[in-house]
Amino acid sequence: MDKITRKTSFEQWLSPISNNLFEERVKTHKLNYYTKKLHMNSFLKLLLYGQLHETESLRALSDCVFSEELQKATLLDSISFSQLGRRLNQIPTEFFQTIFLDLVTQIHTKTDFPTRRKMTTPLKIIDSSTLPLNLNNHKWAKFRKTKSGVKLHLRLVFMEKGCSYPDQSVLTNANKHDRSQLEILVDDKECMYVFDRGYLDYERFDHMTDEGYFFVSRLRKNAVVRNIETFSLPEDSSVLSDELVVIGTTQNRTENGFRLIKVLDTKGNQLHLLTNRFDLSADEIAELYKSRWAIELFFVRFVS
Known part of the structure; x- marks a missing residue:
């Protein structure tokens, strides 16, 4: 160019x-x-x-x-x-921040966001990225012995044809855990939220389900899971298994039943996906989780 x-x-x-x-x-x-x-x-x-x-x-x-x-x-x-x-x-x-929010408002208006909700569930992806800082100049942001940093917690709206744009962000000290921001970033019951293992919080998942919020998250492979029911899969499905489960130990177990879907990623690694969405097929849930890479690309292009 x-x-x-x-x-x-x-x-x-x-x-x-x-x-x-x-x-x-x-x-x-x-x-x-x-x-x-x-x-x-x-x-x-x-x-x-x-x-x-x-x-x-x-x-x-x-x-x-x-x-x-x-x-x-x-x-x-x-x-x-x-x-x-x-x-x-x-x-x-x-x-x-003021300039950023004004630009987001313009995007909402131009994409006719309220109309789209009637046709499909908006997808919002949540993740964070740590931005390193010089320890000598930013001692207030210390999070390791030799490092300082802040963490950008971001929510990305995923649209058709792979387009996406950020519509909410929170800046914290780098030692702030990701799951502490779920209450702030999950605020719309007409959306489907996608996030990774850093946001695992069984109690919060129960609250989100009881309050009508939908999500899909990656679950740790060593999580304690009790199977309640196994769902059948189509012959052409790329999904390994689809189950109704409760997660956690007897001392810390979810009150609601969740859907556990196991799939393989492009490298052949097995992923365990947890969701409270039961009206979509297992393959559709797996595709929704794949959209999470949009926020990884956003961080690479605009934050790193």
């Missing part, structure tokens, strides 16, 4: 951001006060340019400013990585 095409893509990427909202939030947080060179409009363009070009660091981003195309877009002829770092530290996370 040549530079002209990239610049066109860059300008198109900026267009959904509301200028009125952006300026209003800049004024509210006083982000351009006493600023002589790196105003917020230019800084945002630099950040988005860095994301589009997969720039690895602020130092590398500062080198990009030697590009004539970027100079024209940002009205900057040069900028040091230390200036970029100081500017980034001055901006509260609430500023970016």
Whole structure:
């Protein structure tokens, strides 16, 4: 892709951001006060340019400013990585959060989300990613002897044709367990939630079932399971088994019965999938769980 095409893509990427909202939030947080060179409009363009070009660091981003195309877009002829770092530290996370939520609202409107619910159950995928930080500069985020970090808990809306977009996020210290965020990220009874073993919580699964929330999760292979009933499978099914079970020991056992589906992944490893959805076939449940990879790809592309 040549530079002209990239610049066109860059300008198109900026267009959904509301200028009125952006300026209003800049004024509210006083982000351009006493600023002589790196105003917020230019800084945002630099950040988005860095994301589009997969720039690895602020130092590398500062080198990009030697590009004539970027100079024209940002009205900057040069900028040091230390200036970029100081500017980034001055901006509260609430500023970016407001811009993010406004973009999500636009996506909801353009995809006619309420209408889609009448046709199919919306699928929302939940996962987290740990973002490492320098221990000396971020001692408040310490979670190991030599490391600091924060954890991004994310909910991704999975749509037709493999498209997806984030619609909820929570930022915590890296030592915060994933399952502690289920109560926050599971809030819509008209959705189907997909998450991995890090969110296993038998008591929470019972509450979700009693309250009418649907989910599919991966279960640990060493989980204590008691079979109640085995369901028959079609001859052409790729599923190994489909059972009605209760999980947990006698001291910590679920009150509700759940569906345990065993399948093989692409590498031949056996996966144990737990769900409280009984109106879909076992193969359909397995396909729903496969959609979880969408959030893995999202983290690789936009967070790592």
